[in-house]
Amino acid sequence: MPEPPPADNKINEAAVIITSHNYGRYLADAIESVLAQTVNPKEIIVVDDFSTDETKEQAVKYSDKGVKYIYGEWHNAGEARNAGLKNSTAQFLVFLDADDVLHPEFIRCGLNALKNNPSAAIAYTDHQCFGKDSFRYRAPDPFDWERFDTENHFNSSDMVRREALLQAKGWSTSNLHHIDWITWRRILRLGWKAVKSNGLFFYRKHGSNMFPTLKEKASYAQRSGFLELPATLFIPLSGRKWAWPLTAKFLENQTLPHERIHLVIMDTSQDAEFGKIVREWLSGSDYPKITYLRETVGVKGLADQFRGDHSDDAARACSLIYNRFAHMCDTALALFLEDDVLPPLDAYERLIRNFDVKVISVSGTYMHRNRNSPVAWKISPSGFPEDINIGKGVAPVSGNGFGCLAARGAFIKHAVFHDGPPFRNFDQNFYNSLDPAKRYQALIDWDCLCRHYRSPDDYAFPQTQTAHSLAC
Structure with a gap:
């Protein structure tokens, strides 16, 4: 009719x-x-x-x-x-x-x-x-x-x-x-x-x-506008006063054009003095669009508590943090940085260039703070995440952490982050939620090497034969 x-x-x-x-x-x-x-x-x-x-x-x-x-x-x-x-x-x-x-x-x-x-x-x-x-x-x-x-x-x-x-x-x-x-x-x-x-x-x-x-x-990253369009950079801060100067210096010198970035800082420290330090830096930065949020996601100092005693609380806090951000993400690309991870200055430009039609995210390489394996995994034949060894170049993985990550903003916005089954971590559940029939890919750049700090003078760093310079 x-x-x-x-x-x-x-x-x-x-x-x-x-x-x-x-x-x-x-x-x-x-x-x-x-x-x-x-x-x-x-x-x-x-x-x-x-x-x-x-x-x-x-x-x-x-x-x-x-x-x-x-x-x-x-x-x-x-x-x-x-x-x-x-x-x-x-x-x-x-x-x-x-x-x-x-x-x-x-x-x-x-x-x-x-x-x-x-x-x-x-x-x-x-x-x-x-x-x-x-x-x-x-x-x-x-x-x-x-x-x-x-x-x-x-x-x-x-x-x-x-x-x-x-x-x-x-x-x-x-x-x-x-x-x-x-x-x-x-x-x-x-x-x-x-x-x-x-x-x-x-x-x-x-x-x-x-x-x-x-x-x-033109490459996919060029055709899609990923190299030109606004992007959101999300950094949750736990209140580590020793780590903030490292993060601030990275933000000052990282090479993705600052005028393109909506910088979103989520301060979960519950520390007024720390919050003041961060806000003062933000007020003098050259990022034209900044959102500063204060959130209580758990007990003060939770990020540095022993995971064995507080793993459930930490997992729940992470899910809350990323759900809060997902609701406000409105750019084609969402960039992530954890406050104890220090990437190369050109990390985000490098990661973005690796996008293609089926690629959902591209991660830098950083190690677990307390074990000698990268924060990335493959799904075993039994259906559970298992550690993998460091590889070469850019390669697919089953998933990775959000410590240094470029991801499609639409997929973040539509996600529900949670620490329930099948896995107990928000990042593992996020990648598990992708429709396997559509053959989406998570990539990791094994040459984009990041420091994962335990303290001001101690960090885990990937040991590879093709180490990329970490200019700071």
């Missing part, structure tokens, strides 16, 4: 913005598909980004049908789309690349999806490939946050609510990442939702499509 028309069908609230860079040979097909819509758009705008072909000639042929033509020299798809945004007024927007076309019902279905869901900003669709390749991609319904977080499945042409796009400051304009994916991420990070539309988008496959070219030239 076809969908009913939008309740206010007499008001054409959609604009279609067609961007072209030397796609004049395809432009007429794109325009004709817009003119054939069962709900006519309020505006049709062709944005010509420094084309040297017949783009202008093709566009002006349709001026008597209300097609507006804009020319600029942006050399950037995001800038061209933002020019169309600036020159449009409609509440709902479709950004169509000139080599693609829309199904006649595309606008009607998109309007229905968004008007029936006022908290939704993006109406995504299936798409049908044609040209050099032919197949139908069926997008998940409802929205699958795990799939979207690991690999973009939205199209640039998906209908978007104007207000949400403006809140996200328009289209991303970087040439280093997947601008569609990053723009949709920005919108969803603001709290807007994505819903599936019954519309259909036709994606032309030819020799010069943008995304395959980007995929060949």
